[in-house]
Amino acid sequence: MKVRVDITLKTGVLDPQGEAVRHALGAIGFAGVNAVRQSKMLELDLAETDPDAARKSVAEMCEKLLANTVIENYSIHIG
Template sequence: MKARVHVMLKTGVLDPQGEAVRHALGQLGFDGVEGVRQGKVIELDLTETDRAKAEKSVTEMCEKLLANTVIESYSVEIA
């Protein structure tokens, strides 16, 4: 089973990487970009075959390691 975790900074948290990307896009002539938020995607290959157990396990991984829940939000996809 595969899991995909999307981690993004929460709304209101300063995103210096996103701002740098927005600025660079403007320098390259892409003037219509008003804001950029940058995040990360983590893909996991799991041995678990039960979807509910897999989702619970990945959620625990996010809470303990994969996301800083103070400043980041995350979403989990199980496939």
């Protein structure tokens, strides 16, 4: 079963990489970009066949390793 996890910084957390990209876009002529936020996307291929069990397992993975839940949010997409 394919599972996608999107990990984003929480609102209010500084994003220096996003700010560097925003600045670089302006420097090469793309004016009007007010903000850029970077994120991570992980794609997992699980042996699990039950969507509810897969979601529970991946949530545990996120809580323990994949996301820093102090500063990051995550969302799980099955399928």
